[in-house]
Amino acid sequence: MIPRLFTCQILGCAAILFALGCGNGTNPTAESAGILASPVEPLVRFxxxxxxxxxxxxxxxxxxxxxxxxxxxxxxxxxxxxxxxxxxxxxxxxxxxxxxxxxxxxxxxxxxxxxxxxxxxxxxxxxxxxxxxxxxxxxxxLPADTLIHRTIGTIENSLYVDLERLGAPTLLALAMANVYAWTVDFSRLQKGDGFDVMYERTYVNGEPMGMPRVIACHFQHRGRELPAFRYDQGEGYDYFDASGQSLRKAFLKAPVEFSRISSRYNLKRFHPILQKTKAHYGTDYAAPQGTPIISVGDGVVSKSSYTKGNGKYVKIRHNNTYETQYLHMSRRAVAAGERVKQGQVIGYVGSTGLATGPHVCFRFWKNGKQVDHLREEFPPSTPIKDDQMDAFQAAIQEINEAITGLSSVAK
Ligand SMILES: [Zn+2]
The missing domain is CATH 3.10.450.350 (Nuclear Transport Factor 2; Chain: A,)
Structure with a gap:
């Protein structure tokens, strides 16, 4: 079987693209032809x-x-x-x-x-x-080459384990998790979820270097189709769905409307009730008793509970990176395991637990640590601009045609 060799013009990358006629790696010619197989010119090294x-x-x-x-x-x-x-x-x-x-x-x-x-x-x-x-x-x-690969798979265990089983780079799991960080909770993938991913990787002397970079991915999760296309509309690469919406979603600025910040994140705050210095890992929003508290983003309720300090509280997992927590509620409106949408009411302002008056103590968790969300830099989630839409649609059509032209290989 002879590998077809052609240049890929997608997104301006001058990558050499080998479409191998063999999907399972059993053909030794295709295996060895995967990388730089045409030394017709005199061999220049170093x-x-x-x-x-x-x-x-x-x-x-x-x-x-x-x-x-x-x-x-x-x-x-x-x-x-x-x-x-x-x-x-x-x-x-x-x-x-x-x-x-x-x-x-x-x-x-x-x-x-x-x-x-x-x-x-x-x-x-x-x-x-x-x-x-x-x-x-x-x-x-050393000269570097960029090759484009495609991997098709079905979830049987976890994305990581399944990529390993397919012989694909496990780092691809990380790259895909980044693309879908705001839309798919990779710890909750289901058996039967599937993916068809096209990605590029840099090679030096035939050895892969650095992370694989996702060009496009068609992910099926819980019966939903979740396409992602890489595109640069002048602000660097971002990932978009077929209609041009960014896959990244911004968080709402505050969990209560018409509130005021009564106390900020402060690692050396003097606690009004405990009468001693105690780090304040949240931002307090003072609002009248009973004011609805809304989730700042889509997610799954990881806790809806009560402790002496927190009072009635709700914690929401948004993705593998971010969680948010809302304390001192008078009443909780969601149960653990429930899916919530951005802006959905999850409880009501109160002063349960260690609180001097009605407010919500809003805590923002990043990778398991509480951070000051007011100081966090969140990526913008700009959709494709109107004047770029035609170019974007043409690009994703080209990408989709390129995907179908590629056999699934494990590289
Ligand atoms: Zn607080």
Missing amino acids: GLLWETFDVDSGVVAPGQSLSHILLPAGMSPGQITLLAQATEDEYDVRNMRSGKPWWIAYDRDSTAKASHFIYQRNAREYARFDLQKPYAVTLES
């Missing part, structure tokens, strides 16, 4: 015409310095010292670390002199030393 040299290579051993590697290559101690001195401003050879790979390229003539030494500093960067006068070093990066 900026050198690699085939014109005889090459020796190794890995820096513990305690090894440049001399240990270059003396056996035929350089004298004096030459190595001069080389180190001539190059130390650009790269100090004492920074070489054990475990890093190196190469020595020898001239393929009768002299067979060592011509270049290459030290790979990290996955991406290398230093290339000229071993013949004038001694010099060049710091460069």
Whole structure:
């Protein structure tokens, strides 16, 4: 089976896209052809015409310095010292670390002199030393390639486990969870939920680097279709549904209308009832007894309960990152496990628990920690602008056609 090779113009990325005719990875040709399989041009490596040299290579051993590697290559101690001195401003050879790979390229003539030494500093960067006068070093990066992949799957366990089972990168779970952070609670996926995701990844020397980046995803969750398309309308990439709505939702600014802030988040507040300094992890909104308290965002009620300090309170999980909590209610209007919409009434202002007067103490949890929501920077959730809608629709049509043209591969 011959892999089709074509360039993908989507969103201006000059990525090389391999559409493999094999979906399950059983075809060895397709497997090996996944990455950079067409060396028709002369092989250039580390900026050198690699085939014109005889090459020796190794890995820096513990305690090894440049001399240990270059003396056996035929350089004298004096030459190595001069080389180190001539190059130390650009790269100090004492920074070489054990475990890093190196190469020595020898001239393929009768002299067979060592011509270049290459030290790979990290996955991406290398230093290339000229071993013949004038001694010099060049710091460069390996060329990176972006490949586009597609993975189709059904939830049997969790997104993470299922991606692993499919042989897809598990980091893709994280990337997808970020895309759907405001719409899907990934801890509540159901068996039978499904996804068809198209993503890109950077490769250096055939090895994946960094996070996979979602280009588009069709997610089916609890019978709902949740498409997501990556698009940049001039403010950086964001994810939108097919109608151009941002997948991110803003929180409401306050849990009660017509209220005033009576006490702010303050780690050194003097507590009026306890008569001592006690951190205040919330923002107090004073409002008349019985004023409706609304959820600042969509979510699921994780707690509807009572404690001596909190009084009657409700806690809502919005996504994997954010939870909000509303204290001192006179009455609760929702039960644990209930789904709530942004703006839905979840209780009423009161002064149960440790409270001097009717107010709601609003607590904002981010990754399990209480933070000052008034100081949090939330991402904007701008929908596609009118003048960009045609371009957006054309882009998602192109993306959808590209997805269908791709076989599902695990990479
Ligand atoms: Zn408070």
